[in-house]
Amino acid sequence: MIITDGQRHTIGILVQNVPGVLARIVGLFSGRGYNIETVTAAETNEKGLTRITLVTTGDERVLSQIVKQLNKLVNIIKVYDFAETEFVDREMALIKVRAEQATRAEVLRIVDIFRAKVVDVSPHFYTLEVTGNEGKITAIMELLDQIGIVEIARTGKAALARSKKH
Amino acid sequence: MKIRGAQILFECLKKEGVEVIFGYPGGAVLDIYHEMPRHNIRHILVRHEQGATHMADGYARATGRVGVCLVTSGPGATNTVTGIATANMDSVPMVVLTGQVPTALIGDDAFQEVDIIGITRPCTKHSYLVRDVNNLASVIKEAFYLARTGRPGPVVVDLPKDVIQAYADFKYPKKVDLPGYRPTVEAHSGQVKKAYQMLKKAKAPLIFAGGGIVISGSTEELVTLANLIQAPVTCSLMGLGGFPATVADKDGGRRPNPLFLGMLGMHGTYQANMAISHADVIFAVGVRFDDRVTGKISTFAPNARIAHVDVDPTSISKNVDVDVPIVGDCKNALQQMIEIARNEPIEGVGELRKGWLDEIAHWAEEHPLSYCRSQDVIKPQYVIEKIYELSGGEAIITTEVGQHQMWTAQFFRFHRPRGFLSSGGLGTMGYGFPAAIGAQVAYPDELVVDIAGDGSIQMNIQELCTAVCNKVPVKVAILNNHYLGLPRQWQELFYEKNYMGSDLEGSPDFVKLAEAYGAVGLRATRPEEVEPVLREAFSIKRPVLMDFHVAREEGVFPIVPPGKSITEMLLA
Ligand SMILES: Cc1ncc(C[n+]2csc(CCOP(=O)(O)OP(=O)(O)O)c2C)c(N)n1
Ligand SMILES: [Mg+2]
Numbered sequence: 001m002i003i004t005d006g007q008r009h010t011i012g013i014l015v016q017n018v019p020g021v022l023a024r025i026v027g028l029f030s031g032r033g034y035n036i037e038t039v040t041a042a043e044t045n046e047k048g049l050t051r052i053t054l055v056t057t058g059d060e061r062v063l064s065q066i067v068k069q070l071n072k073l074v075n076i077i078k079v080y081d082f083a084e085t086e087f088v089d090r091e092m093a094l095i096k097v098r099a100e101q102a103t104r105a106e107v108l109r110i111v112d113i114f115r116a117k118v119v120d121v122s123p124h125f126y127t128l129e130v131t132g133n134e135g136k137i138t139a140i141m142e143l144l145d146q147i148g149i150v151e152i153a154r155t156g157k158a159a160l161a162r163s164k165k166h
Numbered sequence: 167m168k169i170r171g172a173q174i175l176f177e178c179l180k181k182e183g184v185e186v187i188f189g190y191p192g193g194a195v196l197d198i199y200h201e202m203p204r205h206n207i208r209h210i211l212v213r214h215e216q217g218a219t220h221m222a223d224g225y226a227r228a229t230g231r232v233g234v235c236l237v238t239s240g241p242g243a244t245n246t247v248t249g250i251a252t253a254n255m256d257s258v259p260m261v262v263l264t265g266q267v268p269t270a271l272i273g274d275d276a277f278q279e280v281d282i283i284g285i286t287r288p289c290t291k292h293s294y295l296v297r298d299v300n301n302l303a304s305v306i307k308e309a310f311y312l313a314r315t316g317r318p319g320p321v322v323v324d325l326p327k328d329v330i331q332a333y334a335d336f337k338y339p340k341k342v343d344l345p346g347y348r349p350t351v352e353a354h355s356g357q358v359k360k361a362y363q364m365l366k367k368a369k370a371p372l373i374f375a376g377g378g379i380v381i382s383g384s385t386e387e388l389v390t391l392a393n394l395i396q397a398p399v400t401c402s403l404m405g406l407g408g409f410p411a412t413v414a415d416k417d418g419g420r421r422p423n424p425l426f427l428g429m430l431g432m433h434g435t436y437q438a439n440m441a442i443s444h445a446d447v448i449f450a451v452g453v454r455f456d457d458r459v460t461g462k463i464s465t466f467a468p469n470a471r472i473a474h475v476d477v478d479p480t481s482i483s484k485n486v487d488v489d490v491p492i493v494g495d496c497k498n499a500l501q502q503m504i505e506i507a508r509n510e511p512i513e514g515v516g517e518l519r520k521g522w523l524d525e526i527a528h529w530a531e532e533h534p535l536s537y538c539r540s541q542d543v544i545k546p547q548y549v550i551e552k553i554y555e556l557s558g559g560e561a562i563i564t565t566e567v568g569q570h571q572m573w574t575a576q577f578f579r580f581h582r583p584r585g586f587l588s589s590g591g592l593g594t595m596g597y598g599f600p601a602a603i604g605a606q607v608a609y610p611d612e613l614v615v616d617i618a619g620d621g622s623i624q625m626n627i628q629e630l631c632t633a634v635c636n637k638v639p640v641k642v643a644i645l646n647n648h649y650l651g652l653p654r655q656w657q658e659l660f661y662e663k664n665y666m667g668s669d670l671e672g673s674p675d676f677v678k679l680a681e682a683y684g685a686v687g688l689r690a691t692r693p694e695e696v697e698p699v700l701r702e703a704f705s706i707k708r709p710v711l712m713d714f715h716v717a718r719e720e721g722v723f724p725i726v727p728p729g730k731s732i733t734e735m736l737l738a
Contacts, residue, residue, distance in 0.1 A: 015346070016345070016346060019295065019297075020283065020287075020295075023284070023287065024287060027287050027288055028288075031288045061483070064483065065480065065484060068479045068480040069480050071479070072478070072479075072480055073346070074291075074292045074312060074344060074346055074347045075346050076346045077345050077346045078346075
């Protein structure tokens with residue numbers, strides 16, 4: 001099944017942190033022609049458990065197959081289809097932006113508005129850290145682009161369901 | 167007391183009840199071979215690792231137990247890939263033990279190092295690289311558990327040489343610890359009820375049964391249900407034998423089962439393809455709606471509401487939208503449904519079904535499975551009918567892949583589960599012969615016949631040596647059309663008779679080849695020689711290769727042209 005378009009979905013995956021588990025997930029997506037837009041993974045507070053947040057695209061049928069196929073992987077403990085639950089999500093971006101005499105003030109104003117942080121300063125560049133949902137990151141990128149973004153590194157989305165522990 | 171990894175391995179295999187290993191040695195597994203004679207496990211030395219995997223697969227399909235094979239690292243491991251993928255597609259429980267270079271060398275491109283876990287990841291149910299001898303026992307336990315439970319499948323266990331050489335205490339775990347693996351066995355009773363209500367109201371119900379029936383051992387339940395609700399049954403290739411094509415007669419013979427419509431799909435029977443296209447309710451059990459079954463998906467079963475049972479949730483609503491999904495073991499779902507059907511029988515079901523069953527009978531009469539008989543050349547279908555007749559339908563039949571496979575599915579009337587072993591999902595030429603050896607190892611006294619093509623048999627012909635050396639008296643019936651017959655038929659029908667690449671003229675003399683290996687070779691070139699050759703072969707308690715020179719350009723019919731609806735069958 002090759003997916004050309006469709007809606008974006010965020011999926012949470014709780015996995016046993018064993019060798020190869022990420023390869024199994026990524027291999028599943030590439031092998032079956034599913035898309036991965038972003039993926040983040042890190043260990044949780046519970047030892048041996050890693051939480052992965054993955055953003056994919058596809059119609060309902062594809063999404064349902066993705067969730068089922070993921071559930072079938074032996075090392076996957078739980079899959080959350082965030083299409084069905086409310087969730088909070090954040091991502092962080094490091095943005096290196098041109099900061100010459102004339103533009104510094106403008107950059108700092110934007111930093112202020114977006115509650116971003118300047119984490120590194122060099123003669124010609126500022127490196128900013130901004131955290132937020134996708135919309136916020138996109139918005140600051142658009143503004144900074146007019147001043148001159150040199151490089152950018154984004155973490156991709158991390159997400160948790162809003163209510164009880166899952 | 168600490169014992170070596172190699173010994174731990176065998177202690178585990180014995181705990182799992184393993185009685186035979188199909189294997190081939192090499193540097194990385196010599197410690198395992200060194201340990202082997204001290205344990206009461208039979209070793210069948212193969213001639214190619216692909217053969218080992220198909221033998222383990224044939225053993226598993228014939229018995230329902232987990233098949234085991236053992237190979238060395240690098241090329242030994244890569245040679246198992248086709249066999250693993252074959253088993254994975256057809257849900258066959260198998261544990262593949264591969265040697266690996268010592269852990270300290272992994273990643274350094276050591277001699278005969280290959281990342282077999284990476285290579286086989288997409289075609290295994292699960293896999294393990296054992297990095298610590300202290301985990302060996304629990305890994306083996308989990309591997310067997312995973313292989314045989316839920317939807318069965320192959321599990322690869324990669325064993326670095328130093329792990330096998332290291333010492334540890336041996337304790338076989340009582341339980342597996344797999345928090346992410348909980349297959350749903352018990353079907354949801356509400357869903358089963360819903361499915362039954364749908365069937366109860368149906369005017370033209372049809373049961374579509376697949377390999378899940380065979381795997382879960384629910385033939386009896388399926389027969390009971392079909393009889394209770396008087397629903398006709400069609401099978402996928404993998405389902406053949408799961409519902410009896412014939413039933414025992416009073417006089418000891420067998421007669422066609424009136425509720426059985428034969429196989430469905432590309433080479434399915436006319437009545438099966440027509441029935442599914444006219445059914446108003448389909449109860450699908452243990453199938454996955456493969457494209458060889460559905461034909462053009464948008465026109466598949468246009469009038470039907472579908473209830474679908476499978477233990478693997480990914481099989482449900484993958485290719486075909488389903489109205490009542492039921493995740494669970496086929497046996498469990500069928501048992502629940504039988505109970506409901508007994509409590510709430512369909513009033514006057516015999517009378518009610520008459521119209522539908524008559525309609526199907528009419529289709530069957532209109533276009534039955536048939537072929538033009540001949541006095542001059544051997545028809546391949548005739549050989550299959552004779553094998554059926556002479557074995558009373560009791561033989562364990564394996565096939566390769568090609569026309570001979572489809573004719574076997576059509577003309578051998580399988581009446582029991584695990585009597586038909588064929589590579590359905592992957593369509594692996596070269597499967598049938600080693601699979602037959604595996605089945606014969608499990609059942610040394612039964613008649614096991616590989617119905618083969620002249621092309622396929624050459625893909626694992628080297629296993630003749632394995633059969634001879636291990637005294638495995640398998641029979642091979644080559645339906646020799648001197649063609650890669652299936653591609654040739656497609657070229658005839660869809661590629662302007664351009665037989666590029668499908669002419670096999672120039673194959674070896676199979677009789678002499680058999681003799682060279684120390685097996686018996688027999689040949690028939692005329693129809694009247696078929697029966698004597700078969701009789702002779704079946705009376706010999708050694709491996710026999712039979713070379714039947716059959717009509718070269720015979721076709722498999724019906725055939726649904728690729729991309730067409732399954733009602734658009736070419737009938738001759
Ligand atoms: C390993 C493998 N390679 C190629 C194919 C494609 N293929 C399917 S059937 C077939 C021809 C089989 O020829 P033969 O064994 O003589 O059987 P026949 O069709 O003539 O009965 C081929 C090449 C396959 N199924 N498996
Ligand atoms: Mg042939």
